[in-house]
Each structure stands twice: as structure tokens, then as C-alpha cells.
Amino acid sequence: GESVGLHLPTLSVQEGDNSIINCAYSNSASDYFIWYKQESGKGPQFIIDIRSNMDKRQGQRVTVLLNKTVKHLSLQIAATQPGDSAVYFCAEKRGSTLGRLYFGRGTQLTVWP
């Protein structure tokens, strides 16, 4: 069936390295995507979003890349810091669903000093 999913459930990186978190989606009608960060004991926090008419969007230390050809979304975090340790979710809005978001399971990012 259609789903929003993540390639890897866990990712461990050294402090200062770059992190790449991946997300696959299967609904070609999806027109909006969001990355959320969830720290332990907290609610999901918005990081960055991208619309389907874009391939790339940059924020502060984060970049989201969208490849519509292969239905793939990635979040790149530059110079990863211990405070970046969290679960990262991608979410998609499917074009005909009145703004409802569909969430992936999440990737646990652990940053080692």
C-alpha cells in the first residue's frame, strides 16, 4: 500500500560531521513535505518544509532535497551537534486530502562527541 517511510531507523554520527536522513514516499499526488524533529519527552518541532515545485530548500544548517522522479526526500544537517540528537520524521500532504499530513515512522539520530 501507499506509505511514508524511512530507509533507516537509526543513524549515528560524530559531532561535526554532516548527517543525511532519508525518506521515501509513494504517493505521486503529494505536493508538500515537512521534516519534524522530536526530542525525548517533547512534541514534534517543525524544521523545514518544501513544496513539490521545488527541488531544494535551505535553512539554518539544514537542507531538504526532493527528488520527485524517485519519490525521495532527504534532510541534510551540516556540522551535526549533540543537540541535534532526536527522532526525525518526514510528513507528506497528499494533494486531495484537505491538508491532512501522513507521517513516517521516524529515524533516531544519535550524535557522538
Add this chain to the structure above:
Amino acid sequence: DADVTQTPRNRITKTGKRIMLECSQTKGHDRMYWYRQDPGLGLQLIYYSFDVKDINKGEISDGYSVSRQAQAKFSLSLESAIPNQTALYFCATRGQGINETQYFGPGTRLLVL
């Protein structure tokens, strides 16, 4: 996160008890959502509301009900709690217009014994 508040933050209850989870927001958003999060799974939509007189079922509404008392308040009820409703519950809000980001509260951790 302070713009979206949830009470209680933690709750332990027994099977068969009625319980209400409250959500309040000061963002002035008209759209509000209730999600459930289980370990290893993405967020699943329980109910959502586009305004005070609008209530819609999500993917997993069975066993739950909601009330939109005002634009700023959206409560979730478990009429007769069961152990498999043990989960983390999140409220989220979204405004009108092109900004489709949902903003989440801090969550309520519910344990049903």
C-alpha cells in the same frame, strides 16, 4: 510549543474509566488535530476539526470522541479506556492559507492499566 498546551502531561487510568485530554492554543489557528504515537510507528490521526462546528474522523477514531468547545480548545475523550490505548497523544494546530505546517503540543503520556 508554548502556543499549544496539553493537559494532563501524564495520566494513569484503569480499564473502563472515562478520560479526557485537553488541548488549548493561543496561535489563533482554526484547524486542530489529535494524533496518537506508538513506539516505532508514525503519528496516526484520530480526529481533526477545521472550525468549531466541524469534526472529522481520522484513521483511528474508534474508541475516541472529540469536542471543539471553542476555536482555541479541542478535547479528546476515551469513553471507556482499554490497555491498547496506552500511547503518547499529541494535539496540533494549523492556520488557514498557504502555510500548511502543523504545530504540535508537548504531548500527553497515557497509561491504561
